[in-house]
């Protein structure tokens with residue numbers, strides 16, 4: 001359990017400044033509910049639900065128990081051609097939460113895998129309906145769709161793609177939706193809905209009939225919380241319908257109550273054809289992701305193969321792993337028993353008011369909030385990202401965990417958080433802002 005001296009060296013840490021971390025490690029030894037405890041025993045409030053994945057609180061006893069019980073009886077089932085009860089039960093529960101027309105669920109192990117799987121499902125569907133010539137994907141500037149080659153190809157974040165020149169060709173990006181006209185906005189901005197016309201322009205330029213799928217995060221999360229302007233998602237849906245294009249919502253962050261409803265699809269009243277999810281599916285306790293699709297897509301792919309043949313040549317050794325399914329099924333129980341989504345919805349107005357109180361601070365450039373997520377953007381100094389990195393470190397030592405992307409601190413309280421937890425997060429955030437002023 002304990003690292004000694006240079007034993008930190010061997011682990012090449014993901015999305016981490018390895019040298020800086022190893023010179024000043026930030027280790028979590030224990031977590032409980034809304035709090036993390038570091039190597040010094042300091043209590044740290046979790047302001048970002050880990051990485052937006054633990055809304056029910058850390059170390060929930062019901063999830064621990066469910067995984068433990070599962071691991072006593074079956075630690076692994078080969079998922080190709082064999083099944084176990086847990087994955088069917090979980091798919092049925094997830095399908096109850098997704099929009100009405102979306103009732104088929106494919107399990108994977110992460111958000112990145114969910115994105116790559118969604119792209120392959122879109123291709124398989126186009127193939128099944130005799131439109132395999134659709135060879136172009138449309139994504140968006142500032143998009144984050146994970147780190148696999150498919151997701152990086154769709155990425156609109158420069159650091160995530162500039163080192164990797166050999167990505168998928170034929171990806172076109174729409175503009176992002178932050179216009180700068182609705183600063184300090186809680187809820188959907190009034191301006192920017194017309195940016196959906198970028199998709200129409202792409203259709204007019206390349207031919208809408210050539211586009212395999214359009215993928216958007218309903219709220220662009222990792223880039224710093226860009227909320228869709230009013231009318232934007234509706235118009236994207238309308239254009240996809242007119243052109244017969246598959247619409248994918250990447251709900252890896254927005255899914256499972258973060259926006260107040262089950263998924264952002266319901267919050268914004270726009271139903272995609274395919275949706276990706278991960279993170280809160282197991283409360284972050286065991287890696288798992290999923291792709292849910294409209295019945296029409298499932299039926300087309302399944303029916304296009306001869307009876308008895310494998311219909312979709314895709315899957316992972318750990319798809320629908322028994323431990324992950326046990327955690328997922330326990331989480332589905334908690335959503336109902338603890339009214340997690342209702343709690344998320346009820347806390348959001350308080351959270352918005354609290355986070356917007358940071359507006360008066362001279363370091364703060366913009367704040368964007370919706371549901372239980374908010375991006376607090378600080379003016380860059382002395383170089384883009386430098387202040388954000390330093391603030392994140394200082395927050396940790398000041399007892400607050402916040403995920404930063406560049407100069408945007410992304411606050412996303414757990415659904416079990418109480419108003420006083422929000423106050424603690426905002427108070428500690430302000431203390432660090434003051435220290436950097």
Ligand code: PLP
Pocket residue numbers: 109110111112113115144145146147217221222250251252253278279
């Ligand atoms: N898609 C979105 C919208 C995400 O926010 C993320 C992660 O934050 C991913 C995909 C990738 O998920 P993972 O890190 O589990 O691969």
